[in-house]
Structure formats: structure tokens, C-alpha cells
Amino acid sequence: MQGIWTTERIRAAEDLLLARTPDGELMRRASFGLAAEVAGLLAENTGGVSGRRVVLLVGSGNNGGDALWAGAFLRRRGVAVAAVLLKPEKAHPAGLAALRRSGGRVVSIADSPQWIEKADVVVDGIVGISARGALRPEAAELVARIEAPVVAVDLPSGVDPDTGAVDGPHVTAARTVTFGALKPVHALAPQECGNVVLVEIGLRPWLDEPDLWRLELSDIAAVWPIPGPEDDKYTQGVVGIAAGSATYPGAAVLASGSAVRATAGMVRYAGHAADVVRSRWPEIVATGSVTDAGRVQAWVVGPGIGTGGEGREILRHILGQGVPVCADADATTIIAHTPEVLDARDPDTPLVLTPHAGEYERLMGRRPGPDRVAAAREAAKKYDAVVLLKGHCTVVAAPDGRVAVNTPRGSWLATAGSGDVLTGLIGSLLASGLDPWLAAAAAAQVHSLAGALAAEDVPTSASGLVDAIPAALRLVRAIA
Ligand SMILES: NC(=O)C1=CN([C@@H]2O[C@H](COP(=O)(O)OP(=O)(O)OC[C@H]3O[C@@H](n4cnc5c(N)ncnc54)[C@H](O)[C@@H]3O)[C@@H](O)[C@H]2O)[C@@H](O)CC1
Ligand SMILES: Nc1ncnc2c1ncn2[C@@H]1O[C@H](COP(=O)(O)OP(=O)(O)O)[C@@H](O)[C@H]1O
Ligand SMILES: [K+]
Structure with missing residues (x-):
């Protein structure tokens, strides 16, 4: 580092x-x-x-x-x-x-x-x-x-x-x-x-x-989960994805696909987009509801779940499971509007929040402002969570004060659905048992590396990002 x-x-x-x-x-x-x-x-x-x-x-x-x-x-x-x-x-x-x-x-x-x-x-x-x-x-x-x-x-x-x-x-x-x-x-x-x-x-x-850290590719290679001879599909950590809806299945497909590409092992999906997810990613075990999803070692929750009562119940259920959670997109908004959902959280279980500037404003009552490191640190303290503040430079703050900065490789990630891909990466690393701050920081780097590889100097898409994850990981491992 x-x-x-x-x-x-x-x-x-x-x-x-x-x-x-x-x-x-x-x-x-x-x-x-x-x-x-x-x-x-x-x-x-x-x-x-x-x-x-x-x-x-x-x-x-x-x-x-x-x-x-x-x-x-x-x-x-x-x-x-x-x-x-x-x-x-x-x-x-x-x-x-x-x-x-x-x-x-x-x-x-x-x-x-x-x-x-x-x-x-x-x-x-x-x-x-x-x-x-x-x-x-x-x-x-x-x-x-x-x-x-x-x-x-x-x-x-x-x-x-x-x-x-x-x-x-x-x-x-x-x-x-x-x-x-x-x-x-x-x-x-x-x-x-x-x-x-x-x-x-x-x-x-x-x-x-x-005061701050920047991960090097060798740091990422050192922690990225790679299966060993004793591993099976469960031991590497199963990640659950609660995302998307019947009307908006895209977020579910992207977050799930990103998790599939990020680590070996297993991905479960729970939500209204189960059919679409299954048809796009046959290796995923998909069900209609988080209550019958089966055991996971970490949850991703939020993209496309909506900010109404159903989304709130999904989030409350997931926060009560006693496993690390990456709460993204609509889940962030739900937390901002009804912070009491966090009462369901076991205080010892890691939480990662991934706001962009608008979501940050909802969470904190003000824009991040020019000092983005201080802004991320404050939110991390307030929510006792790892806060990944999105933007051209992504800042990842832990409640204990550690901060990592991801210097971008261009602006290719400014594309719809790119955040869903990031969430899938974070969820996979959380499921593998990685420290949540390191998980978020490593995911942000691989995300931007995938963006640069997918783009190759012309605009790409969130699906392109998902497809470029293996190449990004290959590069990370080659450098180690
Ligand atoms: N202290 C050391 O041991 C070393 C310092 N080094 C150099 O010293 C620099 C720091 O030097 P100083 O502390 O003398 O200060 P600086 O050279 O950074 O600036 C001092 C002056 O700049 C003016 N200033 C401040 N803001 C300005 C602005 N927005 N527009 C125009 N002018 C502005 C102020 O009036 C002030 O007098 C380092 O950045 C580095 O380049 C290097 O030589 C390495 C060793
Ligand atoms: N100009 C930019 N340069 C680099 N990265 C960017 C830029 N704009 C956005 N990003 C990154 O792209 C992702 C967008 O996520 P998000 O805002 O949640 O989008 P979506 O909701 O469409 O998925 C974040 O990881 C963010 O840091
Ligand atoms: K200068």
C-alpha cells in the first residue's frame, strides 16, 4: 500500500x-x-x-x-x-x-x-x-x-x-x-x-x-480470494444479492453477474427478477424472496429494490442476518429516510455504504463538499460503517479512521449501472471474509481497472464492465 x-x-x-x-x-x-x-x-x-x-x-x-x-x-x-x-x-x-x-x-x-x-x-x-x-x-x-x-x-x-x-x-x-x-x-x-x-x-x-492509503495491485492480489485444494463452493463464502424488481431487472443482472465473475464459490439471488437473473446467469441459485434465500456469508442489498415498504422490509431482514452487508443505492436512501431500520443490525456485523454525492446528502443532510476525505470519515463514524464515497476519485473510509483513495483510470465508470457492478464486487469480497474496508477499497480498484480494460479508449457499458472483470483480475494477479 x-x-x-x-x-x-x-x-x-x-x-x-x-x-x-x-x-x-x-x-x-x-x-x-x-x-x-x-x-x-x-x-x-x-x-x-x-x-x-x-x-x-x-x-x-x-x-x-x-x-x-x-x-x-x-x-x-x-x-x-x-x-x-x-x-x-x-x-x-x-x-x-x-x-x-x-x-x-x-x-x-x-x-x-x-x-x-x-x-x-x-x-x-x-x-x-x-x-x-x-x-x-x-x-x-x-x-x-x-x-x-x-x-x-x-x-x-x-x-x-x-x-x-x-x-x-x-x-x-x-x-x-x-x-x-x-x-x-x-x-x-x-x-x-x-x-x-x-x-x-x-x-x-x-x-x-x-493519513491515507492507496492500494497497489499487489495488495489486491494478496487478498483476492482464490480457491485452494481444500475449498468447495461453500467454503469460499456465498454471497446473496437482493436487488432489482420485475420491472427493473437490470440492477439484479449486473450486481449478480459481477459477483459471479469476482470470485469462485456461489452466488444466491433473492427478488422479483429471479427468472431474468437465472436465464442470464444459470450458475446462480435464485429465489423470489430474501426469506427463503438460504445461507450466505454476506449480503448485497439495494440496487433497484425501491424505497417503499417492501424495500424497507427486505433491508431490515438482511440487516438482521448477522452477516456483513453492502447496502447500496435504494438501501442507502431507505437508511437515510428511516434510520431506525439500522436497529435490526447486529452492531458487530460489518456494514458497507456506497453513496454517491446525492445519496451522501440524504444520509448526512449536506453535500460532501470539497474535503471528500473528511466527508467520508464523518459518515463512517456516524453510521459505524465503511463508507465508500463515489465520484471521480472514490474515497473509502472505515469507522476507525482508515481511508483509502482510488485514483481513477479515466472516467469510463460514469455509465448507468456501473454502481451495481461495484456492489457485486464488494459483496463477493465481504462473503470471503475480507476486512470490509479492504474489501471496498480493493473492489473500487478492480472496478476502475475493469472500466479501463473494457473501454480501451472508447466508451463502454456496465455489461462491458462485468465482462472485463476476469481480465482485470488476471492483470492484478500477473503483477503480484
Ligand atoms: N521544507 C523542506 O524541507 C522542503 C521544502 N521543499 C519545497 O518547499 C515547498 C514549501 O515551501 P514554503 O513553505 O516556503 O511555501 P510555498 O512555496 O508553498 O508557498 C509560500 C508562499 O506562497 C504564497 N501563496 C500561498 N497561496 C498562494 C496562492 N493561492 N497563489 C499565489 N501565492 C500563494 C504565500 O504568500 C507564501 O508566501 C514545498 O512545496 C516544496 O516545493 C522542498 O525544497 C523539499 C524540502
Ligand atoms: N467521472 C467519473 N470518473 C470515474 N468514476 C466515476 C465517474 N463518475 C462515476 N464514477 C464511478 O461510477 C460508479 C457509478 O455508480 P452509481 O452512481 O451508483 O451509478 P449507477 O446507479 O448507474 O450504477 C461509481 O463507482 C463511481 O465512483
Ligand atoms: K507548484
């Missing part, structure tokens, strides 16, 4: 490391790595490094210092470097001196447009982890002129370092070069960061438990 630390924690660790390192050493390490990445991008885009033009946008803090030092390193490789100082009187003195010594030039803001327009790469050293809010007007005006690819120093300026939120002018980078450790912006604002490159500066030993 990759750890991600908030800027407060990063700064505290940096202080400890700074106190034990010669003056300027950390910035030298950071900017040397930065310069190498800029040179790499120049070579990729223009076929060379020497003689290429790089413009540095330099703010008033150490982020600008990194950019200036990187400019000095790039001069050694024959790059023409021009620095635009947003606050000349506050530019990092040692960095500025180094750039000047190396033959880099400083251009005024008034002269900067012609330089920016001719640049092969622009380096964004406007602001780093001390940033607050969108770009200020002067910086925003310069950024609006950029046509060349941007390498962001530490993070794209104007994007909130701790939430990834954007609420005004900001930089959109082709590559972000960060130092020492990943920060939340790198997982939560993939669109703005571009490719994220981590340069080691020796910070890791000074950081303890991360």
Missing part, C-alpha cells in the same frame, strides 16, 4: 529532517530530481535537452526555490532558462543566486508572455504545500498564457494540497514532481497533477502511520 500524508504531517517530518541535514541539502536533493524530470520531459517532447527553452514561474516560498535551483541544474545541460519572479523581493535568495551564476536569466512579468509562449516546458514553482486557495490574479494571468506542458513542483499551484479541491484558476500539469512522500492532492486531483513522480529526499523515516 502506498502511504499518503497531509501537509501538516509532512511539514513536521521535514522539520525533523531539516534539523539533521546541512543547510540547503534537502532543496538540493529535491531540485536535482526535479531538473532530471524536466530534462526527461524535454527529451520526450522535443527529442533533446540542450538548446531547449524552459520558463520557471517562481513564487515567494521554497517551492519557487526548488524551481530556481532546478533551473540552475538545467543550465548545466545547455537549457535556456528564464525565470519569472512573481514577487522579486521575496524570491528564494540562494536559488536566485544559483540561477544567475549558471547564466539563467530573470525576466519581468511585463516581458514574460513572449517567453512563456515560446517555452518548450514551463515549471510551476508558484506555490507548494503552503498554498491556500486558487491562484492569485497575477499568477493566474501568467498561467492562462501557457501552452507548453507544465512540470509542477511538488503540486499544481492553485489546487488544495490536502483536499485536491479546485475552486478557481490553477495549474494543470503534465507531470508533478513531489518530494519525500505523496500528499493528498496527488491521489485526489489526478486530472490536475498528470503523472506523479516521487523524488526521495530521506523523509520517510520521519513519517509514521500515513
